[in-house]
Structures are given as structure tokens and as C-alpha cells.
Amino acid sequence: MEKGQLVYEGKAKRLYQTDDANLLLVQYKNDLTAFNGQKTSMEHGKGALNNQISSILFNVLRNEGIPNHWVKQISDDEQLVKHTDIIPIEVVVRNVAAGSLVKRLGLTEGETLNAPIVEYYYKDDELGDPLINDDHIELLNLVKQDDLTRMKELSLRINLVLVNYFKMCGLRLVDFKLEFGYDSEGSLILSDEVSPDTCRLWDVNTNEKLDKDVFRQGIGSVEETYTKVLERLKGVVSHG
16 A cells, blocks of 8 residues: 555554545554643654554454454554544543543542443634533534444443453553544544553552653653553454
């Protein structure tokens, strides 16, 4: 598959055209950002780690019947994906109190929630990706109500799959961010990535943080942390 023109560059990935109009080549970057871009850095090997982790998790989700854009991994830091028109909404699923939920509601970090909470955030860097609700989404005409309902249903299904899968890896899925889009046939599918950049993962026994919080909070090496996650995932895959 030939890498064509750069069509988009975000904080964590570059997207390139290919010789197939329905496929894009995604290159994962080593850049790190936090707090809406206020904290930035670069960590060698981070892009390759996220590419491999995301490839494993997309494949797991596909095998569980979750439609997504991933096609295959083609190098250490590159993968092929279906071209999708991204919906400008980030869906966050929370299983455990952490991050902004603790600050907003006064909960205790690490407190297990009675049931998963689904939140929506408007993807707009200038506005700081604000928290929004169903009425805001309708006001801004971001997505049809039926598709928003479908996004929530898929997010909860994904949560169930990933909670169980990460548990086999000795990891607790605290919360995570998802993005959805429409493929060339107009079908709603999971897009973007699923990695320690987009998931909060804690060790089930020690609550050691094994995600981007090590960068946000300056408590460890991103490369070492993400390598631990990849090794655990590979261990489950090899025995699966």
C-alpha cells in the first residue's frame, strides 16, 4: 500500500492518502499533549507502542462484533484504516471516579461507580472540548438523535468487552474516550484509537497508573509504562 499525500495531522497521529480512496494510512506520532495542549513533550517509541496496542484492541473489538475502522497494522508505527467522516463528539465512558469527574462532583478518586457513566464532549480545540448534553448536540446539529443513541449503545458494549479483556491482563479500565464516524457506505463505526493515550488503566492489585496520567502528573516514563501495557496484552493474545 503506497503512502500518499498528508491529509490531516493531529496531536497524536498523521493521516495519509493511499492508492485506495476508501483507505487511509495512519502514522502514530511520538508527541505527547495534556491539558488541551498546555503541556507537551515527545517520548521515543510512544507512537509505535500506541499503534501496536490500538491494533490489538481494535482486533479484539472486531472479533466481538464491534464495527470499527481498523484494517491492519503495516509497520511498527503505522496502520491502515477505513476512511471515515468523524463526528465531532468525544464519548467518554467512566467506570471509576477519576480525573475531571472527581473535580466536578467531589467524588473520591478510585471509587467504583454504581454503573458506567457516559459523557459527551464537543470536539473543538478553541472551546477546550467542553462537556455537552443531548440538547446541546441537537442545538449544534452534530449528529442525528438515532445515531447518538447508537453511539451510546456501542460505547457501553465496547466498555463491557474492554473491561473484561483488560481484567484478563491485570488491568482496571477506569475510563476511556471514543470517537465515531461514518464509513464510505454511511455506516456508523468506531474510529480514532484505543490506547493508553485514550484510556485510564490501573493495575488491578496495586492501582499503579499505566496510562497517560504518568505524563500528566509527571510520575513515570511513558515508554516504560506503555511497554508494560503492551506486554500484558500480548500475553493474553498469545494464550487466547
